[in-house]
Amino acid sequence: MTAMSTRGFARLASGAAGTNFGYLDEQTKRMIRRAILKAVAIPGYQVPFASREMPMPYGWGTGGVQVTAAVLGPADVLKVIDQGSDDTTNAVSIRQFFARTSGIATTTSTAAASVIQTRHRIPEHRLKEGQVLVYQVPIPEPLRFLEPRETETRRMHALSEYGLMHVKLYEDIARHGHIATTYAYPVQVAGRYVMDPSPTPKFDNPKMDDCPALQLFGAGRERRIYAVPPYTRVRSLEFEDHPFTVQRFDRPCALCGAADTYLDEVVTDDRGGRIFVCSDTDHCEERRAAGHRGEAA
Amino acid sequence: MTPLLSARGLTKLYPGGRGCREVSLELDAGEVLAVVGESGSGKSTLLSLLATELAADAGRIDYRLRDGTVRDLLVLGEAERRLLLRTDWGFIRQDATQGLRMAVSAGGNVGERLMAVGARHYGNIREAARDWLERVEIAPARMDDSPRGFSGGMRQRLQIARNLVTQPRLVLMDEPTSGLDVSVQARLLDLIRGLVAELGLAVVIVTHDLAVARLLSHRILVMKDGRVIESGLTDQVLDDPAAPYTQLLVSSVLAA
Ligand SMILES: Nc1ncnc2c1ncn2[C@@H]1O[C@H](COP(=O)(O)OP(=O)(O)OP(=O)(O)O)[C@@H](O)[C@H]1O
Ligand SMILES: [Mg+2]
Ligand SMILES: [Zn+2]
Numbered sequence: 001m002t003a004m005s006t007r008g009f010a011r012l013a014s015g016a017a018g019t020n021f022g023y024l025d026e027q028t029k030r031m032i033r034r035a036i037l038k039a040v041a042i043p044g045y046q047v048p049f050a051s052r053e054m055p056m057p058y059g060w061g062t063g064g065v066q067v068t069a070a071v072l073g074p075a076d077v078l079k080v081i082d083q084g085s086d087d088t089t090n091a092v093s094i095r096q097f098f099a100r101t102s103g104i105a106t107t108t109s110t111a112a113a114s115v116i117q118t119r120h121r122i123p124e125h126r127l128k129e130g131q132v133l134v135y136q137v138p139i140p141e142p143l144r145f146l147e148p149r150e151t152e153t154r155r156m157h158a159l160s161e162y163g164l165m166h167v168k169l170y171e172d173i174a175r176h177g178h179i180a181t182t183y184a185y186p187v188q189v190a191g192r193y194v195m196d197p198s199p200t201p202k203f204d205n206p207k208m209d210d211c212p213a214l215q216l217f218g219a220g221r222e223r224r225i226y227a228v229p230p231y232t233r234v235r236s237l238e239f240e241d242h243p244f245t246v247q248r249f250d251r252p253c254a255l256c257g258a259a260d261t262y263l264d265e266v267v268t269d270d271r272g273g274r275i276f277v278c279s280d281t282d283h284c285e286e287r288r289a290a291g292h293r294g295e296a297a
Numbered sequence: 298m299t300p301l302l303s304a305r306g307l308t309k310l311y312p313g314g315r316g317c318r319e320v321s322l323e324l325d326a327g328e329v330l331a332v333v334g335e336s337g338s339g340k341s342t343l344l345s346l347l348a349t350e351l352a353a354d355a356g357r358i359d360y361r362l363r364d365g366t367v368r369d370l371l372v373l374g375e376a377e378r379r380l381l382l383r384t385d386w387g388f389i390r391q392d393a394t395q396g397l398r399m400a401v402s403a404g405g406n407v408g409e410r411l412m413a414v415g416a417r418h419y420g421n422i423r424e425a426a427r428d429w430l431e432r433v434e435i436a437p438a439r440m441d442d443s444p445r446g447f448s449g450g451m452r453q454r455l456q457i458a459r460n461l462v463t464q465p466r467l468v469l470m471d472e473p474t475s476g477l478d479v480s481v482q483a484r485l486l487d488l489i490r491g492l493v494a495e496l497g498l499a500v501v502i503v504t505h506d507l508a509v510a511r512l513l514s515h516r517i518l519v520m521k522d523g524r525v526i527e528s529g530l531t532d533q534v535l536d537d538p539a540a541p542y543t544q545l546l547v548s549s550v551l552a553a
Binding site: 146155159160161163164166167170171173174175238239240241242 | 375376379398400401402404405408409410412413414415417418419420422423440441
């Protein structure tokens with residue numbers, strides 16, 4: 001590991017933040033950092049932590065907020081995205097929350113951010129060493145779909161009994177003719193733990209693999225933290241005769257012309273007009289600023 | 298030859314003192330052992346102990362692995378034990394909803410064990426599932442249906458397919474035919490008898506129905522109050538019971 005990439009960890013060990021910096025008290029942050037360190041040491045393993053009440057509903061990503069609060073230092077620059085966008089109510093509220101409680105700088109630029117909290121997307125811009133991507137996770141347990149008993153799912157993780165994940169994929173193919181899971185598509189981390197990447201589209205799964213940034217996952221209601229350290233192998237589960245594939249879009253972004261990004265459908269008028277545009281708004285704007293144009297721009 | 302399965306002094310007492318006391322039994326490859334006795338005599342407890350689903354207070358369970366080595370299941374590592382149980386063993390439960398994944402299609406139920414041991418080719422898994430469904434007389438057209446829509450008899454046959462797909466050597470059955478209509482029972486017993494003979498399965502079958510014991514088993518254990526009170530060849534025990542309790546059991550069947 002290079003010196004740069006250890007930066008993400010240094011912030012965990014040193015307790016860079018001042019008193020009550022980022023809403024949580026120092027003791028709580030130390031507790032969360034210990035959980036994060038353990039999660040980093042056992043990639044993909046769900047570490048229990050004593051989740052705190054946060055001044056926002058669970059659906060707003062209190063797990064992610066607590067992880068972010070625990071890793072933020074005064075020199076950090078925070079970006080918050082929701083479905084790829086920096087300006088949804090959720091993203092704006094969380095960004096303002098941290099600006100207010102810690103006074104840190106915020107940004108919408110992926111490249112300029114040191115910590116990025118996300119719900120449902122990984123930025124298109126390749127992440128770099130030293131950056132931390134914090135995911136808001138609603139349901140951390142990938143096996144729950146078929147095995148509701150937690151004692152049993154824990155044992156399955158402990159013993160690497162992951163056949164059940166493939167039963168889920170089998171059911172998909174039997175029902176739809178192909179693997180129809182497009183969100184929260186299960187991955188195996190470092191050849192060991194199977195992990196739910198949270199409700200990101202499977203389009204983003206390849207970005208998790210060998211990623212230079214530290215990826216942290218926080219589930220508030222379920223009180224779990226898990227992690228993918230930089231440059232870790234992350235493999236999407238698949239069958240030999242039904243390999244993992246990402247979504248393809250049959251047209252480029254209507255605004256910036258990008259042909260390699262995840263697109264959202266946007267209604268443009270009340271007569272049913274609609275265009276497909278980058279879900280990562282910052283990426284789209286950067287491309288347009290650099291002169292790229294799509295057919296609707 | 299050492300037996301396939303040998304249990305010694307298996308004991309499990311519930312609070313209140315009931316359960317299973319110092320039960321010993323042996324089973325050879327391809328042999329069918331029936332466990333009979335009145336309700337509450339400890340039959341299901343014994344089966345759960347053998348399946349290591351219930352922790353024994355005392356005793357040991359020696360099992361001869363495919364490579365010929367004999368291991369005590371109660372001291373085997375958990376990973377190895379669980380792998381053994383879902384490859385070399387089967388467990389057919391009275392309540393099919395406990396033995397099946399009701400949220401998964403029939404084909405997925407059969408394929409699960411294959412995927413659990415690393416099968417990763419969808420087409421092959423499906424082929425094996427189809428083959429096994431046919432062997433238990435479930436139409437391939439039903440393979441993508443949920444067992445929720447299956448009759449009681451079909452559910453039991455699906456349990457059988459799901460368990461046999463990994464070609465186990467030992468199958469535990471707890472009242473596999475009870476609660477079914479008589480004609481459905483007869484058909485299921487026929488199927489079980491055929492598969493047991495064809496595959497050379499060793500079976501421990503718990504039943505309160507002596508007719509089932511007579512039809513399927515080579516040997517029989519009679520339980521009362523958690524203990525084995527009589528054992529021997531099925532025909533001998535049923536035709537000429539030694540213990541007064543067994544005489545009572547047999548005569549009540551004859552009377553019925
Ligand atoms: N978890 C438990 N706690 C306390 N007592 C139990 C428990 N499970 C079973 N028992 C008691 O232990 C005895 C043996 O139960 P078991 O289920 O093994 O009997 P069985 O022979 O299978 O009966 P049946 O023919 O009704 O299925 C019964 O008296 C039962 O009430
Ligand atoms: Mg019973
Ligand atoms: Zn765009």
